[in-house]
Amino acid sequence: MGRVVLVTGISRDIGRRFARAATGDPSIDRVIGVDAVPPRGDIGDVSFVRADIRNPVIAKVIAKEDVDTVVHMSVIATPGSAGGRGTMKELNVIGSMQLLAACQKSATVERLVVKSTTTVYGSGPRDPAMFTEDMGPKRLPSSGYAKDVYEIEGYVRGFARRRPDVDVTMIRAANVVGPHVSSPLTNYFRLPVIPRVLGFDPRLQLLHEDDLMRVLCHAATTGVPGTFNVAGDGVMTLSQAVRRLGTPSVSLPRFAVGRLGSTMRQARVSDFSPEQLGFLTYGRGVDTTRMRTVLGFEPQFTTAETFADFCQSIAPAVREGAGRA
């Protein structure tokens, strides 16, 4: 008897692709995808249940399908795709709370895998070079995605305390980059001219999209409890990235980049949130020792390889549609 996996946030590309990849895993029997809107692409053998995780229906789905593994990856990073910051916050925080409440009531759930992000550490001048899992942000995030993730992590920790019999794995993924990923960072690198913060050269650490799929599968099938940073080996600086990309860049003072970012957000060209600006100013690095020693996961791509793969995929697109951006 294999596992029955419930995946939230299947309408988004990463969620859909993970669900499809999970159906191919021999130890997984069934994969049930849940989201408020139907997925846009091919979902293969995944059975889709249209349910909003913000209301208690989700508990019925879990009970009816005898779900034993829940993979929560419907934490969204950009208000643009959700239709405003208010909706985004509600989807992220209230949705996660409802899902956790449903899991807590369920008698069948044995594992919970939450896809979190290293954004939760924030970015600032007082950050250590490498964050370990035990560290928190130096300054609590005041708004946006980082705050949502910080709050969700708090609820997940609360859940783990209340249900010690459930193995809770929290994957803090570094910025996911890949040919198919549309995230604030990849959209930033797809700009025809890349704005940079004058006088700062942040360190970036990237995770390939395939490695994200693999680590989520790994966590869902092995069920090692704990919180893990997951990132490709090595770091690269933004100036290196821009040069390898071959895109022209322009350095502007920080406030000008912020202004430009908010203009671009309004024009829906790119999402340039305050935490994104902080990241592009100070950068961030995370320690991945525990990913290897405890979780037992080895990413296939280093940061440099991840970026090279990404460069290859966007190079022709940039040349053709520089005006489209």
Added chain:
Amino acid sequence: MPEEARRRDGDHAVVIPIGTGGRPGRGSGSARPSSAARNLAPTARKAASTKSSTKPATKPTTKTATKPSAKPATPAAGKKRARAGTSDEKVVPPPVDAEPTTADDTEQPSPGTGIPVGEWLAAAQDAAQEIFGADWERRLAELMAFVRRRLEGDYDVDDYGFDRELTERFFMAALRPIAEKWFRLEVRGLENIPAEGGALVVSNHSGTVPLDGLMTMLTVHDHTGRFLRPLGADLVFKLPLISSLARKGGATLACTEDAERMLSGGELVGVWPEGFKGIGKPFSERYKLQRFGRGGFVSAALRTGVPIIPLSLVGAEEIYPLVGNVPSLARLLGVPYIPITPFFPWLGPLGMVPLPSKWILEFGEPIRTDAYEPGEAEDPMLVFNVTDQVRETIQHTLFDLLRERGNAFG
């Protein structure tokens, strides 16, 4: 050669005024030839040097250059006459004067008219040899490869953002002459720096601008081949430009996590526990060590079991004698102090040139910490004692070195 040419110009100018009728601006006899005359006269020189010129006025002269066997200046003068109408008077003298030079030109296009390509190449080779040494071709190729790698982003940085190549080839190369020629660094006790494994170099801090840190990094690298990884205050990582340079140069934030990570990674770490209290202290308090932070560096060394190497640095105090401060402006700008020295800001940029004091660096005997249990880092009394031991060692060495050095600029 140019002087000769100019003299010839002058001769023409003397000749020009014949028949001008005193019209202003046209060869009125002044020492400076009119523009028309200048176009006319030095046929030979113009022919070579203005070949690329597209001004219509020079057309005649270029023509003369193309057919130098005929009487060169006459057609030019004819054209000129057509254009200028009246100023045809000195037609004859210039050709007489210019003829030999044009002949010269065709045979060996050299004096004053341009340098032959061969000589340019030779000069470039000499310059390359002067700059890169005997095997300049290889060195130049290396340099080009370096530039290409930099432009394509094809280099590695470590987890802290340390760019080894840039540091070695650029920062260190820029600092080396300052260290050797300006501050005349004298280094002692190099045998106290371990050849491998983690170690913590603890130094006094002075000089208004943290040049002492840079010089220490350079010294350690030049003499031992290891890179000293400095721990910087958080202000360093807040400032634009400075922050990115610091990370590329190998620095990281002075916090327990980073210090322990670097030390356990086997790096040679440099720390200046006095911080801004040290570099920003007035000149009157020179060589008096300030409080050594909270001893965080000692607990990091105790926890990782690496030796502490005290470094006493004499000389940095005199480079910018800090005699005043503007606390209100400093507060406004969010920096610890605004330095006023006898030369800055009074002399502007010139006041930013450090005074050429004589520097002595003495690395003291390592203080071993591996005898303590890692748990003893939690014992504040032990941490304070070791901190004091390091501080006293540096302070006494400083006094000894000062006595020995004598004149600060000697």
